[in-house]
Amino acid sequence: MSPNSREILAVSELPPEGAKLSRIWDWCVVAAVALLFMGAIHLHVMLTVGDWDMFIDWKDRQFWVLVTPVSMLMIPAALQAVFWHYFRLPIGMTLGAVLLLIATWITRYVGWHLWGYFPFTMGVPATMIAGALACDAILLIVRSSLLTSTFGGFVFALLFYPSNWASLAPYFIPIEHQGMVASVADMIGYVFPRSGTPEYIRMIERGTLRTYEGTTVWISSFFAGVICIFMHMLWWRIGLAFSTQRFVDSSKRFKKFVGLA
């Protein structure tokens, strides 16, 4: 037995058999957390970010950069609160980000590619792992939910665009199409028909947005950062509120049913 294992047993005040059983329970919890939050976070992001995450030609500089980090932060912030408040583990945001990406890629392949025959290039999902790591690291350093919301929430949103840049850059290359400027992502959208999602409902950049040129995306990121600060505060508290350990007294009649009266 390693010194580390001996130390763990001493802290647990359990014999090896008890510690082994307790470890089995831990693994059950790991499996449950992974499955539960792959489902819950993916459902949440799918139905709030939706097309912005599903399609390459929806990844614009105005709304994709704004909507995606705000929505992707919510449940991971609640997870971060639970893991930190009860277990002092600064892993909640990163865990949420990783589980979401795994769940998303599974359906992008099994669903979109194999069933809908969509090309991979059409459905590249966004990742928030870099921002989530930074937010967890800030929590570890500052050890305060308020400061984590203030700095971590903001950094989470700010890192969203640059951390996705490497995988998306090829699709933002400008091309000329029928005399107009478009991007490679636009072209993929033009030539791959989605009969349930007509082209005209896609958000198109317009107005003065173009005149801001390269700064547009940073303005959107900063705005997302402002919202993420408050969203992190809110969801930290939602996470703690949902994980209530309150019991409401059962009726005497029910207790009698189970021999507790």
Place this chain on the structure above:
Amino acid sequence: MSTASVAIPVPRESSGADRKAGHYVRFNLFAFGVIVMVAMFGAFRMYQQVFAWEYGLDATAPEFETYWMTLVKIEIPVLFGLGFVCWGYLWLTRDRNMSALTPKVELQRYFSFTLWLVAYTFAIYFIGSFFAEGDGVWHQTVLRDTPFTPSHNVLFYACIPTYIFFSVGGFVYAITRLPAFSRGISVAHVLAVLGPVLILPNLGFNEWGHAYWLTEEIFSHPLHWGFVVLGWNALALPGVALQMIQRMVPLFHEVFGDMPAKPAD
């Protein structure tokens, strides 16, 4: 059949089989449940692959009735029927003398309850992620004509009854076999069960909206946010885990160590 416990003094020092992990955690039934779910969900996905494009495009076609409505007519009564049988069995075989429960049996039951919850989360993954985005695949590609489509017939009418089977089953198991969850009803557990269960009636709102508004298929449309809010209730399961930990820690010491467990609050 009753599972009434008998008050037998528990020897603190025991070197028998009751100190082995296998005495407390039994994976047989759990493994069976997971294998059934893997087989069922795998079969559904293959069925979609083979018959959706061929016979699932037009709800008025006779082939649609044969291939897709037959599926609904089988899965709803079978899955809900199994649910009622299981929940009824759990209620009828409840512990009728829980005040005499021994720590070892109680610890055993906490592990069984844990496996109910793991099975529940397994089902949640398939509805929340795997088949839910499959629904997006289908409806962003093929316009819906009724609430019965190749993706809905699996997601709504098979996946939802499956996780209701495990969520309600776990709830009935807890309140009929674990003193802490019988003396008081766990608020977190109620949220974790009720939220996802209410997704079933929320289908009415969803389909009503799709029937009357031309939303096209924008997945982030507010029409879908009922599912989002109800899905947030998943956050209550950590509360259930914390309630379990509070009771399991003293039970571990009672069963394996020298520290006597206080009675459950």
